[in-house]
């Protein structure tokens with residue numbers, strides 16, 4: 392949270408980032424990299440900018456409501472919204488070159504009115520509220536409220552190179568404060584506004600930035616040295632690298648995806664991490680999967696999903712997405728689990744995971760798979776709810792293949 396207002400130049404940056412997201416439809420991370428590139432921002436100032444932009448997007452409809460503007464008017468009236476944001480949080484107004492003023496009395500009346508509308512107070516678009524209610528029932532209001540919070544920063548210690556205590560010490564020497572996350576063995580929470588990627592510890596591959604919930608997913612794979620493991624939707628390898636550390640560099644770890652650029656990115660990260668047993672393979676057709684039939688001790692399917700568990704981090708997506716995307720994703724997840732589960736050998740484990748908290752993408756998908764594939768049985772599953780541990784929301788299910 393801010394204790395003093397943004398400077399004029401930081402306010403301009405927030406407005407530029409939000410205009411790219413809201414008026415040009417760009418993803419938030421791309422808007423940040425575009426606007427920050429070439430600037431020598433102090434890490435603490437960059438943290439303040441990302442906090443404000445992120446918070447505005449997490450509760451965009453609320454902030455628009457209290458200053459009486461429509462979302463599509465942001466490129467013209469953004470300065471009014473930013474002024475309203477400062478007043479809402481009890482801060483003085485930022486000194487912007489041109490800005491539209493807000494009537495404090497009207498703003499206070501609007502805030503009182505908004506407090507009576509929970510969905511508005513929690514920055515929730517209507518489609519998402521309807522979906523959340525239908526999927527999670529009584530649990531939804533707590534999740535909806537938790538998704539308004541700023542994401543915490545977590546890193547995963549790379550056990551191929553160091554351990555948590557040593558990493559804490561080296562980071563402290565570089566001015567990065569961290570604390571142990573008691574419930575996740577591999578995780579540290581970063582408690583200072585430091586620029587992590589500029590540290591020597593990062594360049595040496597001692598850690599990766601990874602949410603603690605995501606670390607619980609890779610931990611569930613429980614890969615052992617010498618095993619044959621497939622991470623079939625590996626992307627840029629967040630979980631692959633964690634699995635490589637579990638395997639202590641021994642055995643075969645195959646990282647697959649349909650996007651070559653992600654696998655290229657993964658190779659760079661694997662090199663930095665010293666994860667030498669990672670092999671990448673593009674999925675060019677169903678033959679790529681068929682060739683691996685009944686071969687793997689572990690298959691991780693971290694499938695494409697709605698991302699509704701990670702909205703704290705990616706709040707822009709809830710203003711772009713609609714409920715119509717969900718059935719399409721559920722169908723894709725069904726195709727992936729039905730086809731890719733063939734790679735698991737008898738006695739091997741299939742781990743299905745999403746970064747969603749919605750049962751239709753999670754337990755309902757797994758139940759349907761188990762009904763259609765009786766040679767698999769469920770070991771356990773877990774939904775990591777955003778409101779419970781303060782991590783991002785994830786789901787994971789561990790299944791075993793009992794027969795061909």
Ligand SMILES: C[S@@+](CC[C@H](N)C(=O)[O-])C[C@H]1O[C@@H](n2cnc3c(N)ncnc32)[C@H](O)[C@@H]1O
Pocket residue numbers: 623624625626627628629630631647648649650653674693694695696727
């Ligand atoms: C949730 S992301 C994976 C994130 C990654 N496991 C990590 O921890 O960083 C899902 C990935 O599935 C990939 N994907 C989409 N369709 C696929 C398919 N049919 N087969 C394999 N991967 C697919 C996407 O390119 C994306 O990288």
